[in-house]
Amino acid sequence: MAGLDERRLEEIRRRARLSWHATPRGREITVILGGVALATQWVSAIVCYLLAPSDTAMWTTFALWGVAVVIYGWVYTVLVVLSGGVIGLREEELDERQLAERRNVYALSRRGSAWMLGGATLVVGLLPDGGDSVLRVPAAAAFMFMFAAFVTHLFLPHLVAGRRLRDLPPEEDGD
Amino acid sequence: MSGEEVHNRITMLRAERGISRKDLAAALGVHYQTIGYLERGEYSPSLFLALRIAEYFGVPMEIVFSLKPFPRLGSGEVVS
Numbered sequence: 001m002a003g004l005d006e007r008r009l010e011e012i013r014r015r016a017r018l019s020w021h022a023t024p025r026g027r028e029i030t031v032i033l034g035g036v037a038l039a040t041q042w043v044s045a046i047v048c049y050l051l052a053p054s055d056t057a058m059w060t061t062f063a064l065w066g067v068a069v070v071i072y073g074w075v076y077t078v079l080v081v082l083s084g085g086v087i088g089l090r091e092e093e094l095d096e097r098q099l100a101e102r103r104n105v106y107a108l109s110r111r112g113s114a115w116m117l118g119g120a121t122l123v124v125g126l127l128p129d130g131g132d133s134v135l136r137v138p139a140a141a142a143f144m145f146m147f148a149a150f151v152t153h154l155f156l157p158h159l160v161a162g163r164r165l166r167d168l169p170p171e172e173d174g175d
Numbered sequence: 176m177s178g179e180e181v182h183n184r185i186t187m188l189r190a191e192r193g194i195s196r197k198d199l200a201a202a203l204g205v206h207y208q209t210i211g212y213l214e215r216g217e218y219s220p221s222l223f224l225a226l227r228i229a230e231y232f233g234v235p236m237e238i239v240f241s242l243k244p245f246p247r248l249g250s251g252e253v254v255s
Contacts, residue, residue: 084208085206094206095209096223097205097206097209097212097218098206166212166217168211
């Protein structure tokens with residue numbers, strides 16, 4: 001992500017054929033798929049909580065990681081191109097509108113992250129402790145729980161940016 | 176800030192001078208989508224960018240930007 005600059009963005013834009021994704025429906029589906037990719041990590045945390053340590057938990061986690069990486073790789077490419085770099089580019093490469101948009105996106109995402117952390121805290125507080133006030137959780141579940149929270153916090157701004165995208169100005173002759 | 180609309184004549188000035196969005200964007204150092212958003216009234220520029228746009232076209236700022244909608248050409252209204 002850090003290595004993306006305007007030249008690379010232009011290259012990605014040329015390679016990607018994103019006419020369908022630029023429509024409101026296309027953007028909506030892209031954002032939903034991004035949400036699904038993040039949700040898989042929460043599912044993985046639940047699977048680990050219920051089944052770890054076991055082969056089922058391990059292979060489910062790896063499979064969901066793979067699915068999430070493939071889906072999110074595609075979603076990220078689409079959103080970087082459609083947003084014109086609002087997500088992806090370094091701040092110094094953005095103009096004033098893009099910078100303002102990125103700051104709005106991060107402010108909105110921070111609210112989302114706060115709610116997610118509040119919810120996660122509540123879930124941990126409500127987990128059954130077996131009556132001895134000691135919470136026994138498989139290490140894999142604890143890791144996946146923190147990992148899911150981390151990637152959600154990290155990638156939520158991309159999805160918020162995707163939700164806020166508007167139709168691009170039509171291309172002109174000579175543009 | 177919502178509801179504070181700034182009208183502009185960038186599209187007209189650009190068309191009149193045969194300048195593409197990308198050329199104008201390159202001259203101003205902004206993304207071409209930003210020019211599109213400005214023209215559609217979906218983004219109000221900073222004072223700095225507004226002054227640079229006026230300077231680029233070589234006209235006073237009030238020729239390019241206004242808080243009131245610009246009269247249509249031929250409507251008979253006096254253009255300031």
